[in-house]
Amino acid sequence: MDQVLSSVRNSCRLLKIFLDSPKEIGVTELSKMLEMSKGAVHKLLSTLESEGFIRQNEKTKQYTLGYTLLELGTKVLKNHDIVDFSMPYLNRLVSRTNELVVLCVKDARDAIYVAKVDSPHPIRFTVESFRRFPLYSTTAARVLLAYQPAEFQEDILEEATLKMYTPHSYTSIESIKDDLLVIKARGYEISSNRRNNGVTGIAAPIFDTSGQVTASISVIGPSDRVLPQQEDILHETLATVQEMSAHLGYRS
Amino acid sequence: MDQVLSSVRNSCRLLKIFLDSPKEIGVTELSKMLEMSKGAVHKLLSTLESEGFIRQNEKTKQYTLGYTLLELGTKVLKNHDIVDFSMPYLNRLVSRTNELVVLCVKDARDAIYVAKVDSPHPIRFTVESFRRFPLYSTTAARVLLAYQPAEFQEDILEEATLKMYTPHSYTSIESIKDDLLVIKARGYEISSNRRNNGVTGIAAPIFDTSGQVTASISVIGPSDRVLPQQEDILHETLATVQEMSAHLGYRS
C-alpha cells in the first residue's frame, strides 16, 4: 500500500477537490487543502492543464476542471454495458409505478446511481446521478451492501460509526446490521424516511451468471403516494429484477 | 515547458489511451503504448485505482476507467454555465428548423460539441457530444477558428498539413484559410459535404460581453432537406445567435 506514486495520487486528490467546491479555485487555496507548497501545486496544475485535465481562467487566473475529464466520463458510461441493458427495464418500471426508478452499483466503498428515469408526476422526488454516497445511506445501496461479505459490511459500518453518522430513523449501527440480514433473507428492502423525510424507497438486487449482485434497482417516491400502493410496486420491482437477472444468465 | 511532472503526465496519457480503445486493457498492452516498463505502468495503475480513476476487472485482471472520472466529467458539465444558458435556444431552433442543433466550444487546440438537440425527423444526422475533433473539420468548429488570432490559425492549419488531412471537398489548406476570412467577414458559415457526404451545416458565432467568441451553434442535417430551406435556416440561426449574444451582454 506504500507502493504509490505520490505525485499521481496528489493530482488525483487535487482533481477531486473540485467535486465539492465552486467551479474555480486558486493555487493558494488548493495548496492549503492539499497541505502542499504552492510551488508543487502549481507544477501539478500546469501538468494537468497541458493534458487538458485542468483549465485556467485567463481573467481570474484561477483553475477549473478540463474537458478531457468530460470525454473520459462519457467513455465510462459507454463502457458500462449494464446501463444500456437496464434502460428498457427502468423505463417500463416507471411507466408501471409512476415513480422515480434508479439503477445503483457499488464502486469500492461507495454506491453510485448510474442510471435513472424520472417520475412523470409534476411533484416528484429526484436524485443526482453519478455521485458517490455511502453504502449504508439509501435503500438501493443497502441492498448492495447486504450481499457483501460480512467483514466488508463490518468495515463499512465501522466507518459510519467513526463519522458519527447514523441515517435517519436508525437508532444505532447495530440496527443497520440487523436490517442487512433481513434484506438478504427476503430479497428486497422497503424503507421510509431514512435519508429523506417523507420519502419511501423499494429496492431489490440484480444477479448475474455467477450469482453475484451486480446492481440494484429502486423505486423511490413521496411516502404518501408510494406506501398506499406498496404491494403493487414491490411486486413490479421484484418481477423486474427477476427478469433482468434471468436475462443476465442467473439461475436461482 | 519542461517544467512537467512526468508521472502525472504519464498517468494522464494512460487514461486517454482508453478513449480510443476497447473498454478493458491489460498492463502489457498499456506498457507498449506508453513505451514504459510493465512495472512502472503497474505502479501507475494501482495508484490510479486506489483513487477510483481506474478499475480492475477481477476476473480478467485487465483495467478499465473508474467511476471517479464519471463524477468529474459530470462536474465539468455543471460548471459550464453556457450549456444551461443555451439549451432553451437550441430547443427553440430545433423546433423551428426540424434539424439537429449543436453547441460547439473551443478547448485548447480542439473543438467539442458540449450540447446538442436531435432532429425530430425519423431519418436524421447525429453527432457524438463531448468528444474532441479538429478545429478545421466541421462547420461549427471553423466558425470558432475564424475568430482566433492569425498565428493560432496558422498553427492549427499547419498541424492539418502535417497530418496530411484535408477535409472533404477542400482542395488545399490554403482554401480553408480563405474560407476562414469569408466566415469572419459575413458572420456565418454554410458548408456541404465536407466532413460527411450529403450533410450540410449552417453555423454562426456567439459573442460575450468582451466581444470574444465563446461558442458557436450549428444546424446540421441531410443536404436534401437543408439546402431547399437554406435561407430560412440561416435567418433563424442568425436571429438565435444575436439574441444569445445580446443576453450575454454583447453590443455590436
Next chain:
DNA sequence: CTAAGTTGTTCACGAATAGAGAACGATGTT
C-alpha cells in the same frame, strides 16, 4: 497615491522516488 497585502509564478537544491529490468507465480495454451 503610496504601502502593505494579496495573487499566481519561478527558481534552486537536497531528499525522496520514479522507472527500468529482471524474476516471480499464476493461467492457459500448445
Next chain:
DNA sequence: AACATCGTTCTCTATTCGTGAACAACTTAG
C-alpha cells in the same frame, strides 16, 4: 508436460519531485 504470456513484485540508482523563498503583477487599505 513444456511453453508462452499474463499481472505482479522486487531491487537499485539516476531522476525528479516537493519545499521554501523570492518574484512580479494585482488589489486593497490608509
